Every structure is written in structure tokens, then in C-alpha cells.
Amino acid sequence: MVCAVVSARVSPIFIEKINVVRIVPHVAEAVDLNTVADLTVRACMCLPGIVVAESGDFYNQEIWRVKCILGRDFKYPETLAERTAIELAHHISLAGRRLIIDPRER
């Protein structure tokens, strides 16, 4: 799997500046909450700000629980700009996976 992180400064409706884009590939036997959380912590390391992710990515867990697991500030997307940033990360992650995957598996 490929985890993509977009570190951006946002206004309520637009992304104002993209600071960092990071792609972290990871191979796992099975995907569960711990795997996703570990990968997220690794991918967001040294990036300031609040982590924002789709609720489905963290198995619809409540925010306080995800905050405890990640050990840093976290929220689900609220504004149009945050949703756009997540969509951007999804596109990057999918494109990254397509690029690095073994051509025989495509």
C-alpha cells in the first residue's frame, strides 16, 4: 500500500499553499487500525499542524480515540479546503501506487 501525505496551509474554501508532499510505501500481510496508524505516524513525522483524514481511513473511530492512538492532534475533514486536500492526497497515493507497483501485477 501507499500512504500519501499533503502538508498544506488552507483557508476555509481553498488550499493556499502546499508545503510538503510525501509518499510512503508499505507492505503488510493485512491492513488493520494499528497498521494504518503506524503508517500515518511515520508519514506525518516532523510535519507541523493537525492531521486530517477521512473517517473511513480510521475505521470511523471517534476523534478522541484516534488522537490517543496517533499521539497528536487529529480531526476529520470539515471545510471544503480540507476535503480538497484529502482528495489530493488520495490521487497522489493512487498514482504513486500505480507507478511503483510491479508491472506484472497491473
Add this chain to the structure above:
Amino acid sequence: MNDDKTAVLLLRENPSKSPDPYKMAELRGLANAAGYRVLAEIHQRRDLDHRFQIGKGKIAEAMSHSPKKLIFYNALSPGQVFNIQSEFSAQILDRFNLILEIFATRAATREAKLQVELATLSYDAPQVRNALALQKTGEQPGFCGAGAYDQSMYHDIRKRMAKIRTELKDVEMMGEDRRQRRREMGFDLVALAGYTNAGKSTLLNSLTGSVVTAKDQPFTTLSPTTRALEIKGHKILLTDTVGFIDDLPHFLIKAFQSTLSEIAHADLVLLVADMKDSPEILRRKLLASHKALWDCGVTAPMITILNKVDGIDETEAAAKMEGIEDLAPNPVLASASSGQGLEELQERIYEQLQPLQEYQIRMPYTPESLSELSRLYETAELLQVSYGEELVIRLRGKKEAMAKIQGASLSEMSTE
């Protein structure tokens, strides 16, 4: 309110989440808007009961009030509807049904009626399929089975849905053509969006001086209503749209696609919020509005109108604004009913709209050119017209309005 329409409201809350009094208040508001007299409100904090959604004892308690209908906040599965109806012989509605009932009573135009019918059928289709499956349980071939009529009911619903979708697609295409035509006529399209009962229709009336129906109740407006407005030479068409609500089911948004496309394709969106709400509710309503706008696919710039400020003092307004600054782009404090802040709002609308460009057009003296000149008087702001060897026009207008001249290949056109 009709005395025959009585209801008991039921709400099940997850014990792992903190209690939310707003949910019951919203359900009460919706029930009143649909004309129901609420006999009792019953809460329960428990995990989901797969058979009845809420505890069986709570439904029995609700039935002791002898209501005409039981209204659930939580969405009911087809199986739960079947179980409650067969166990308690009760007429039941859930929140989505209630919203659809309000929509059905308010739908006035053909488009709105089709949208409501599509939403109702989208909700009913899985229920009918499940009821049919339950009816067929234990069926033996040739004996006591569901007849061909029952079997065909689901397929009839699907066919009707497909037909309505085709009709609504045509309506949407007509809307697209209409928007294009309006842009060619030099209008900027501005849409009013926001949570239901935020005061969008009152704001439309205040800004344009029209008399569109505006009431203190949810979902007064279902079909888009457009009125003209002019700000410093900018010709604007302001469109009032259906209000949003929290947890709108996806099928409802899809059914109202043709109406919501007025927001999605606008040049500017005015997001209206009710400042009389408490800070938590205000934030929650703005969150729901952002989610709905995302589902609509809005990409236009936005102004947040913090409406109904006449009822609160400045300190309270400032505190509320601070709490929502991450959700409210370009906030403007205004009151549609008293007219407070409307001048600042008009100024902000003018700033956010694309400035009109200046063009110089040269045309030969032909009847077509003169009729084009007459059209330009309507669609653009003419700065200078020189009648020399050829017709030279200097004007300020929208790109779309100029594109039409280019298409007619009347003469060369240059941008200043």
C-alpha cells in the same frame, strides 16, 4: 396544525457518545413543519436493537399515547419497519420520510414534484424489495407464493425512477442552457446556499426588493427562485435554493441534483448562517453546509453571510465569529429583516465577482452590426460609440457576452 396529525418522537442515542439535545429539537421542528402535534418525546441511550431500532418497551410506551404516527430520528431498516408494524400495528416514519413528507407538501413546480417523487421512490425501492423477500420466506413453488403483481412492483418502481431521471436530466440540461444564455446576456450568477431556515429567502427579498415566500419554518423554498439585482453596473442574477440539513441521505442529494446544480455552477456562492443559533449549533450547521457544498461540487468563491445579527449584541457576535472563523470564508454580519449590513454585503459581492473587462469592437455598417449594437446596449456597459468609417464601440462587459459577437464573425475584436 392539524389535530388529527399526532405523533410521538423517538430517539435512540449511542451510549458511547455524549447526549445531543439538538437532535430531538431538530426532529420536533421538522414534525411541527410537517403539521404534526407532538404528544411525547422519548429518548433512549442504548446500543442498536436490530429488531426494533429502539427498545421494545419504549415503543410500547410511545403507543400508550395513542398517536397517529411514531416518528424515529434514527434511520429504520426495511426489516425494522416490518417488525414494528407487525408487532405494534403502528404507522411509522423516520427522519428521512418526514423530510420527504414536508417536501411533498411544499413542492409546487413540476421539477420539484419529480424530484420529491424520485427521492421517495429511491427510499421505497429497497423497502419494497425487502418486503417482497419477507413475503416470499418459506414460499414453495406453486403454493402461496407472491403473485406476479407483487413481483413486478419493484421493477415498476425502478422503471418509474429511470423515467423521472431522464426527465430531470432534461431539466438540468435546460438549466445549463439557461445559465449560459444568462451569462451571454451579461449577468453574473450568484447563488444563496445554507442550512434550512437560515433566512435565504428573506435575504433575497431584501437585496432585490422582491416578495418571494419567506417563512420561519424549514424547507419553505424547494425550487430555485431567481431575481435580478444590479451592483455598481454589475448585472447579477441572485438565485435562492433549497436549504441543507444535517445527515442528508445521498439519494436525496442525487434527487435534487438539478436544483443543486444552480449552486454548483454559480459564479459566487453566498453561504447564509443563522447567528441566533448557539455557537455549537452554528458550527454544526456550517459543517453540514460545507459537506453539502462539497457533495454539490462547488468551486466558486464564497461569502459567508452571518444573518439575523439584529437580535444579538456586538460582543456575542464577535465571540461567535471567532468560533467559526475556519468555516466562514469572507464573513459579513447582516440582518435581512432590518437591512443591517446589506450595503457592506453588496460591496463584498462586487469585490468577489470577476471585474468586467473593457473591449473595443470594430464593425462595418451593416444591418446585422446595428442589431448587434442594439443587443450590446442590453448586455454590456457601453463606454463610447464612434460612428466613423466604421462602427467603433468601446465597452465593458462579460467574456461570454463578447464570445457571441466573435461567433457571428462580424468584425475583428480586440481587448484593451
